[in-house]
Amino acid sequence: MISAVAFTALLASYQVSAFQPLPSNIHGFNRAVHGLAQPRPSTTSLLAFDTKQNVSEVIGSSITSSGNTEPLEMAYLQETLDQEKEMFAAFDVSSSSTEIVVAAAEQETAEVSPLEGLFWRGSVVLLCGLWASNFPIAKMIMAEPGVDSSLYAVTRFAVAALALAPGAIASTRRTGMDWETLKGAFICGSWVAFGYLGQTLGLLSTTASRSCVICSLHCVFVAIIAEWMRVNKAKETMMQSTQFDFKRLIPASIAVAGVAVVELQGAAGGPNVGDLLSFAQPIGFGLGYLMLEELMAKRPDTALAVSAIKLAVVALASFVMFELTPIIQNGGLDNWSFAVPDFGAILASPTALAGVLYTGLVTTALALWIESKAFVRVPATDASLILTTEPLFAAGLAAVTLGETFGLSDYAGASLIIAACVMATLMDDESRDEGCPPDADECEAPRSTFGGY
Numbered sequence: 001m002i003s004a005v006a007f008t009a010l011l012a013s014y015q016v017s018a019f020q021p022l023p024s025n026i027h028g029f030n031r032a033v034h035g036l037a038q039p040r041p042s043t044t045s046l047l048a049f050d051t052k053q054n055v056s057e058v059i060g061s062s063i064t065s066s067g068n069t070e071p072l073e074m075a076y077l078q079e080t081l082d083q084e085k086e087m088f089a090a091f092d093v094s095s096s097s098t099e100i101v102v103a104a105a106e107q108e109t110a111e112v113s114p115l116e117g118l119f120w121r122g123s124v125v126l127l128c129g130l131w132a133s134n135f136p137i138a139k140m141i142m143a144e145p146g147v148d149s150s151l152y153a154v155t156r157f158a159v160a161a162l163a164l165a166p167g168a169i170a171s172t173r174r175t176g177m178d179w180e181t182l183k184g185a186f187i188c189g190s191w192v193a194f195g196y197l198g199q200t201l202g203l204l205s206t207t208a209s210r211s212c213v214i215c216s217l218h219c220v221f222v223a224i225i226a227e228w229m230r231v232n233k234a235k236e237t238m239m240q241s242t243q244f245d246f247k248r249l250i251p252a253s254i255a256v257a258g259v260a261v262v263e264l265q266g267a268a269g270g271p272n273v274g275d276l277l278s279f280a281q282p283i284g285f286g287l288g289y290l291m292l293e294e295l296m297a298k299r300p301d302t303a304l305a306v307s308a309i310k311l312a313v314v315a316l317a318s319f320v321m322f323e324l325t326p327i328i329q330n331g332g333l334d335n336w337s338f339a340v341p342d343f344g345a346i347l348a349s350p351t352a353l354a355g356v357l358y359t360g361l362v363t364t365a366l367a368l369w370i371e372s373k374a375f376v377r378v379p380a381t382d383a384s385l386i387l388t389t390e391p392l393f394a395a396g397l398a399a400v401t402l403g404e405t406f407g408l409s410d411y412a413g414a415s416l417i418i419a420a421c422v423m424a425t426l427m428d429d430e431s432r433d434e435g436c437p438p439d440a441d442e443c444e445a446p447r448s449t450f451g452g453y
Helices: 004-014 025-036 074-082 114-142 149-175 179-202 208-215 218-237 246-265 273-278 280-298 300-330 344-348 350-377 380-387 390-401 408-434
Strands: 043-050 090-093 099-106
Touching: 114 149, 114 179, 114 208, 114 350, 114 380, 114 390, 149 179, 149 300, 149 344, 149 350, 179 208, 179 273, 179 280, 179 300, 208 246, 208 273, 208 280, 208 390, 208 408, 218 246, 218 280, 218 408, 246 408, 273 280, 280 300, 300 350, 344 350, 390 408
Parallel strands: none
Antiparallel strands: 043 099, 090 099
């Protein structure tokens, strides 16, 4: 953040009189300031005023009616700036008008030391373990008497949403919430709910390790959808090639081969309905990632509130599934009535209670918080490559907790899927580097096509 002394010296060096537009290199200075700052300021104050109006109360300069200024009273300017609670973080002078725009922001640096970088990469490895543990823990919970998939889902996500609610409310009071962001968060949550329900229902008849392997396909799904979105955007702007890059289909083909090996030759036997339901994960989670990326690009200050809304939508969808389950089981509306979830079975079982608290508070609410912190400090490509190991974590945990087997064919198929994910990530990174103009100040960060739920 620029100190008052530095700001005063800068004004003196440019000899600002009559507030004429500053030389073009001042814009390079602004870019340098913003480049050193974290791109998500927590508080931003924007003040704009016209130089043909009297602004002596703001900067200690009087302006004549003809639009000219008297010399700046530097001592008064220094005293005024010292009294400000928030120093000027950056300023820009438009070359096409005589407006002065002053932006004051609370910003943190995004730079981290090598030791901190190692710590945050370790946090991403921790996330792998947390997200992978969801699969075997869920099977253990749903194996308890009286605990079905719908009761587990509504309990888990209600606990997670309530855990984030206080922080989300406080964040919304500070930053506000516009209708477009609220609507986007609801739609994003709907896609995530689709993926979660497929995961929960699929685990009733498929193994935890196989479900996680299928879930990892979202990296390839996101890469293909992102390329399709790029082509559509390019057709509107005509700034890039409008041809679909069919190289994007190479990772998809490798991933399909990996799934085929797991499904047809895996230790868990042939395909079943649980595998089919599990394919809702890459679709729902993948579209949820893309929508979340769009939301955070526009309103990064609403990250906590959007996460809470997403979980609330998933909890609501789980409750709807809870109400519809008797109808599906009975084959009609006969003898159906509105029911309030009975949490007695969960409270009576130490395994189920501990599992719900763990998946709700740790692998969902806490993991979202760690993700929001770690993914700002770890390059997207590095995080994506680390997260490709999630199926291996799931296989190991399932073998220890559930006694599931993961044969040679399963490892071969999972390796193909992980290789496809790595290739998709590297191709995404390479395409963004190639598409960046040589004279651009900065390029768009590579999309992280991985994440966990």
